[in-house]
Amino acid sequence: MQLPANMQAMVLEGSKKPLVLKTVPLPSLSRGQVLIKTTACGVCRTDLHIIDGELAHPKLPLIPGHEIIGVVASVGTEVTNLKEGDFVGVPWLGYTCGKCRYCLRGQENLCSNAVFTGYTIDGGYAEYAMAHEQYCFPLPVTYANANGAPLLCGGLIGYRSYSMIPADALNIGIYGFGAAAHILIQVAIYHGKKIFAFTRDGDKVAQMFALQLGAGWAGGSSQSPPEKLDAAIIFAPVGGLVPKALQDVDKGGTVICGGIHMSDIPSFPYHILWEERIIRSVANLTREDGEAFFKIAPEVPVTTEIKTYSLRQANEALEDLRNGTLHGAAVLVVD
Ligand SMILES: [Zn+2]
Ligand SMILES: [Zn+2]
Numbered sequence: 001m002q003l004p005a006n007m008q009a010m011v012l013e014g015s016k017k018p019l020v021l022k023t024v025p026l027p028s029l030s031r032g033q034v035l036i037k038t039t040a041c042g043v044c045r046t047d048l049h050i051i052d053g054e055l056a057h058p059k060l061p062l063i064p065g066h067e068i069i070g071v072v073a074s075v076g077t078e079v080t081n082l083k084e085g086d087f088v089g090v091p092w093l094g095y096t097c098g099k100c101r102y103c104l105r106g107q108e109n110l111c112s113n114a115v116f117t118g119y120t121i122d123g124g125y126a127e128y129a130m131a132h133e134q135y136c137f138p139l140p141v142t143y144a145n146a147n148g149a150p151l152l153c154g155g156l157i158g159y160r161s162y163s164m165i166p167a168d169a170l171n172i173g174i175y176g177f178g179a180a181a182h183i184l185i186q187v188a189i190y191h192g193k194k195i196f197a198f199t200r201d202g203d204k205v206a207q208m209f210a211l212q213l214g215a216g217w218a219g220g221s222s223q224s225p226p227e228k229l230d231a232a233i234i235f236a237p238v239g240g241l242v243p244k245a246l247q248d249v250d251k252g253g254t255v256i257c258g259g260i261h262m263s264d265i266p267s268f269p270y271h272i273l274w275e276e277r278i279i280r281s282v283a284n285l286t287r288e289d290g291e292a293f294f295k296i297a298p299e300v301p302v303t304t305e306i307k308t309y310s311l312r313q314a315n316e317a318l319e320d321l322r323n324g325t326l327h328g329a330a331v332l333v334v335d
Pocket of ligand 1: 101
């Protein structure tokens with residue numbers, strides 16, 4: 001494939017600044033790395049947390065974006081599994097060391113030396129992106145387009161959060177009905193679960209969206225569900241939802257915090273945690289999560305609702321996400 005010397009990218013130059021369209025050199029490849037011609041890149045809430053300075057020490061200047069769909073355009077040395085023309089997805093987990101105590105005990109999501117796509121290395125808000133071969137997911141053709149992009153983070157993190165709740169949990173609350181929730185609800189319903197969707201109070205459009213996707217009940221986050229929940233998954237970055245969800249779950253219930261950042265959790269009386277309720281967070285993903293998710297997604301089959309933007313409209317997409325006006329996921333389509 002004939003490659004240009006330069007590419008267009010949306011670049012973050014400092015926290016709390018809008019992204020700037022720039023012409024930059026194509027990434028160079030080292031051992032085990034591939035160059036991907038970007039087809040599409042999802043816009044995730046984590047990108048907002050990085051831009052707003054809520055996640056410390058991003059690479060700067062940075063090309064954000066960690067839900068990359070593309071085609072392998074060239075391969076570095078010692079690349080064994082991928083070849084030019086392969087469709088791949090690139091997630092948040094960009095590389096792990098394989099040697100630290102977390103990697104050695106199968107928790108590569110907690111690797112001390114991990115690199116993260118679109119955070120500590122450049123991501124997919126660009127015409128091309130570099131990725132480590134071993135961390136790319138080969139994609140079926142059905143997902144090798146803009147509709148597949150939200151699966152790479154919203155889908156994967158949602159699925160990891162879901163896999164942390166007991167398999168026999170039936171009534172599941174989802175707090176925050178955005179990109180991750182609209183994917184996860186399809187998997188959960190496929191498994192016969194009953195979904196209770198909590199949105200911002202008064203957001204009838206999001207509640208209707210949840211009901212259309214098969215939720216058994218949808219309401220505002222200050223409302224009580226009509227039945228006790230066995231488990232709750234919180235995607236909204238709102239700490240106040242933790243004590244609320246604890247009150248909504250039954251004895252022995254589990255509350256999962258699926259986001260990378262959340263506002264402070266207010267203090268709460270011990271009795272709402274008592275009776276063996278559990279709170280836990282979910283961090284990043286493992287490649288095993290990805291393999292499991294990309295196996296089940298076509299079986300369901302998971303579909304996504306997206307709003308597309310051009311690469312140069314990245315700031316607009318981020319603002320729409322910030323303002324909560326999206327129902328589904330924002331995706332940049334790269335020509
Ligand atoms: Zn490690
Ligand atoms: Zn993300």
